[in-house]
């Protein structure tokens with residue numbers, strides 16, 4: 518996650534498969550992200566696609582938060598949810614495909630994000646149905662605790678899992 522004048526940008530990468538090659542793919546994608554994290558999201562995805570062509574591909578979810586909005590762009594099974602204490606306000610999932618192998622043309626989408634919302638970005642190691650049983654207590658947890666609770670309570674036993682939770686970008690006015 519990186520804060521820049523153009524907004525807060527976050528990424529979740531899930532390397533295909535498991536083991537050292539999946540870890541290398543994830544590291545290469547994250548390095549491509551950090552090379553210039555304030556680029557337009559489709560350009561970031563294109564840079565990650567180039568970085569991953571030599572090895573395994575990955576699922577990638579990108580998020581850019583500006584006051585009042587969450588821009589999402591992703592390919593593969595990384596999910597975005599905007600949550601408030603009373604429930605899920607918006608959802609998005611990556612376009613079908615694999616970054617580094619058969620990435621489609623990335624299509625960013627902008628969602629309204631009220632100040633009371635937190636953005637949750639998670640890999641498919643977290644069960645898709647976790648919001649079905651989410652209580653106001655869970656949804657109201659501070660971002661770090663919500664991420665930990667998702668990893669602890671909703672993780673698939675057969676996959677590694679990544680969950681990133683962040684609050685709304687601070688308003689500059």
Ligand SMILES: [Mn+2]
Pocket residue numbers: 531640641642676677
């Ligand atoms: Mn996975």
